[in-house]
Each structure stands twice: as C-alpha cells, then as structure tokens.
Amino acid sequence: MSALLVTAGCGRQEARLGPITAQAYRAFVASRTGSALGPGFLQCPSWAEVKEGWQAQLLGWGPDTGPAAGELTGVALVLLRQFPGTRKYFAYLPEGPVADWSDPDVDAWLMPLLRHLRGAGAFAVRIGPTPDFRRWNAARLKAVTGTGRRLSDVLACQVDPLGTAVAERLRARGWHRCGGDNPGDDGDAQPRYVFRVPLAGRTTEDLWAGLNQEWRRNVRRAHASGVEVEVGGAAELPEFYRLLQITEERDGFRLGRSPAYFERQYAALNAEEPGRMKLYLARHQGEILAAHTMVTVGRRVWYQTGASADHRREVRPSNALQWRMMLDAHARGAEVYDMRGVPPTLDPHDRPYGLLRWKLGTGGQVVETLGEWERPLSGAANHTLYRAFQLYLARR
Known part of the structure; x- marks a missing residue:
C-alpha cells in the first residue's frame, strides 16, 4: 500500500492511505463478508466497470506504525465524475467506504480520505455510511x-444506536444528509x-x-x-x-x-x-x-x-x-x-x-x-462549484 498521507489526528495518529491493487482490495472485502453486515456489491472493484462515464480509484488505509503496520483496516471504491467544462470532479462512494464505522475517532481515517480526494481534484464528496x-x-x-x-x-x-452516533459525528464535521432528515423519494442515489x-x-x-x-x-x-x-x-x-x-x-x-x-x-x-x-x-x-x-x-x-x-x-x-x-x-x-x-x-x-x-x-x-451524505471540500472555489453542481443535477 502506497503512503500518501500520514499526519497526526485529533485523537490518534491518522491512518496511512493510498491506492491498492484490486487483488488486495478483494482480499480485504472477502475477510469482511462473514456476516450480513459485510460490504455490499456497490463497493466491489467490479462495480467500477459497470459505471460508464466515471473514473475509479481503489483506496485502502491502515496503521502506519506498530505490529499491524501495512495491514488494511478499510477500503474504498471511489467513483469520480468530471464536472462539465472543468477539471474538477464529484467524488462518490456508493454504500461506502468499507470502514470501521463504530470507531468514535472517525477523523483518523476519514480526514486522510478527504485530503486525498481534494488532491485528486474533487470539489465535493458523497458517501454512503453502512450502519x-x-x-x-x-x-x-x-x-x-x-x-x-x-x-x-x-x-x-x-433504533440502531450506532447509526444514531454516526449521524451525529458526520453532522458535527460539516456533512449533510442528501434529501434532508425527512426525505421523500429524492436526494439519495441509492x-x-x-x-x-x-x-x-x-x-x-x-x-x-x-x-x-x-x-x-x-x-x-x-x-x-x-x-x-x-x-x-x-x-x-x-x-x-x-x-x-x-x-x-x-x-x-x-x-x-x-x-x-x-x-x-x-x-x-x-x-x-x-x-x-x-x-x-x-x-x-x-x-x-x-x-x-x-x-x-x-x-x-x-x-x-x-x-x-x-x-x-x-x-x-x-x-x-x-x-x-x-x-x-x-x-x-x-x-x-x-x-x-x-x-x-x-x-x-x-x-x-x-x-x-x-x-x-x-x-x-x-x-x-443512514442514507447518503455530502459535503463540499474546503476552498471557496469548491463551495461555489458545489452549488453549481447541485443546480446541474436538479436540471437533469
């Protein structure tokens, strides 16, 4: 696993994040499919081949030091859709990432992911927490x-207490639920x-x-x-x-x-x-x-x-x-x-x-x-582009 980002988190050291091979990705998913709570098919590497018109990245993260250094603790299939007329992308993780959502220190693995996506040209990101x-x-x-x-x-x-806790953690970090908290039939792609x-x-x-x-x-x-x-x-x-x-x-x-x-x-x-x-x-x-x-x-x-x-x-x-x-x-x-x-x-x-x-x-x-959650990535230009992207989706 390549090292892209390793910095100190608010609660503990952030995870090392980087691109991984499809083989390593599948091995990790296979290790998490022993129960009904395992990953869904929308986070399998093969789904990238289904989604025509999107670029795809396979990412993985894990601890940088200690006896488990180099081992994967989470993976993500990221789909990137280019906004017309720009070199910027909307990042989408359908029903993902495949991560430890019970971890109260979500910043340790979520912040490296957001910084990587911003560095890849993403102006906003949508995720699908699994609880x-x-x-x-x-x-x-x-x-x-x-x-x-x-x-x-x-x-x-x-009522699932984990789902409630994850929703509160995401809101505290500037995420908003697509379609709001009392949705009709719109807002979420899934x-x-x-x-x-x-x-x-x-x-x-x-x-x-x-x-x-x-x-x-x-x-x-x-x-x-x-x-x-x-x-x-x-x-x-x-x-x-x-x-x-x-x-x-x-x-x-x-x-x-x-x-x-x-x-x-x-x-x-x-x-x-x-x-x-x-x-x-x-x-x-x-x-x-x-x-x-x-x-x-x-x-x-x-x-x-x-x-x-x-x-x-x-x-x-x-x-x-x-x-x-x-x-x-x-x-x-x-x-x-x-x-x-x-x-x-x-x-x-x-x-x-x-x-x-x-x-x-x-x-x-x-x-x-929990539905799907979005947030623009930091920067005034990204916020402006995010608002334009929302109008673009509404017209479509």
Whole structure:
C-alpha cells in the first residue's frame, strides 16, 4: 500500500492511505463478508466497470506504525465524475467506504480520505455510511396504513444506536444528509429505505410460515399453473430488458438503464466471482413471463431488479421467482435476503405503495439506512462549484 498521507489526528495518529491493487482490495472485502453486515456489491472493484462515464480509484488505509503496520483496516471504491467544462470532479462512494464505522475517532481515517480526494481534484464528496438507523416489522406497518401516512409517522420497532452516533459525528464535521432528515423519494442515489428478509437461524419452513396468506396462495397458484423457474444467463438479458421496459411503463417509473448497462454488470460481476450475479427466469408454457436479477457477496444476497410481462399475471410468475430466489439464498448460507428499495409512503392510495405492500407480504423488515451524505471540500472555489453542481443535477 502506497503512503500518501500520514499526519497526526485529533485523537490518534491518522491512518496511512493510498491506492491498492484490486487483488488486495478483494482480499480485504472477502475477510469482511462473514456476516450480513459485510460490504455490499456497490463497493466491489467490479462495480467500477459497470459505471460508464466515471473514473475509479481503489483506496485502502491502515496503521502506519506498530505490529499491524501495512495491514488494511478499510477500503474504498471511489467513483469520480468530471464536472462539465472543468477539471474538477464529484467524488462518490456508493454504500461506502468499507470502514470501521463504530470507531468514535472517525477523523483518523476519514480526514486522510478527504485530503486525498481534494488532491485528486474533487470539489465535493458523497458517501454512503453502512450502519442502519431504524427498523419496522412488516406486521406493525400493515396495521398502520392510512391516507397521508408515511414511515416517519410510525414508531420504529428498533433504533440502531450506532447509526444514531454516526449521524451525529458526520453532522458535527460539516456533512449533510442528501434529501434532508425527512426525505421523500429524492436526494439519495441509492435507496434510503430498503426491505430485508432475515434468513439466519431460520428453516425453510420458517420462511414459508413468514409469508402472508396471499403470498403462499400465489406461490401455490404459480406451481399449480405450471410456472417453471430457472437460472438463465447472458443470452436472456435482452428478454429481461424487454420485460423491464414493459414494467417501467406499467408501474410508472424509469431506471434510465440501457441494455449495455446490464450486459456490463453481468459480465463484470461474474468475472470477479462466478455466480455473483444471476438472472432468474419464470417460464409458463415455454414463454418467459418474468425475470429478476440477484447479486451475492459473502453472506449477503440482493434482489436487485425485477421485470414482468403484462399478460398472464394471474399465474403469479414473480411470486414464484422470489420464493425460489429466497430459498437459493438460504441454501447458500446467506444471513439476509435484501429486496432493495421501498417507498416511504404508507398510503394505499399512493401508487408507489403497491411495491411496499408486495414486499411486506414476505414478512421481513423495512430498514431505514443512514442514507447518503455530502459535503463540499474546503476552498471557496469548491463551495461555489458545489452549488453549481447541485443546480446541474436538479436540471437533469
């Protein structure tokens, strides 16, 4: 690991920070994937190959002296986007860095990172701290839906003290949460509210019992109707994309992804680790009616993107797909099945609520993460450019 910055911190000596190889980076990530709290796929080196139009850096830091000198204690995939017409960059660490967020002396590793980014030409930085903030069980949320209601109106089943502490530490250092503390659907590039089904310590019978009656009925209907679930491959990505376009039109959203994006993602993630990204297909009478992608890193599994046809929805291909994916995640020893983003609305009249209602049927939990945090880097010019960049994003 190259030495770029070593200075005295406020509480202790700052960590040595510098560029590292992809091999060293992956080895560190692998050492942290033994639980559901391990790194996410957005901080894997392969994600840099997915994000076209961004420059990437792999950084690592650790102690400069003592018996652990030279060992990595944290890593970060940094994506750099050049601001049009300048030589300045916006630095983005999606769901990262991979660091010890429980360390009360965050300056020891965060300040070297910020100085490095400023030296690399960054005018602002956005990070995604990994601790959770609040959780709500599905049973509680089903009981409190109503006109105008939102997740923030409901007392959480659990508040994570680490998440609360990290938020306070970041605010004290000039960071602000994207979208504010009471967000709508905007502000964060990654979903702040996600839905997770716990798998650790549960049998397949427990998982089945955790589904609500509607979900169990729909899974049985799919099987009785002859829906067959299989794992596809790159050859089926065009069909997946066609179904995704149908889904976007039907459900009133747009991901803004091209076919090439999913091709890069599938190739890059599976080149890094075979089977990291899988494409699940639901066929009925020989026709693909639904296709969902799944990503695995260590003991964490994500349902990333789902797509389905408009016709023959009564045979419930998406329920069959999700049940099979959940079982496969359980069989490989995953501790959590993450169904990714959900809207913050609890109003049944809001169109986005349908997605939350569907995921609530699996019996998991809505988790509010800490969301994404930003700050301009020091210097009047950087602050001015940061304000201009915010206006640029708003126009886009």
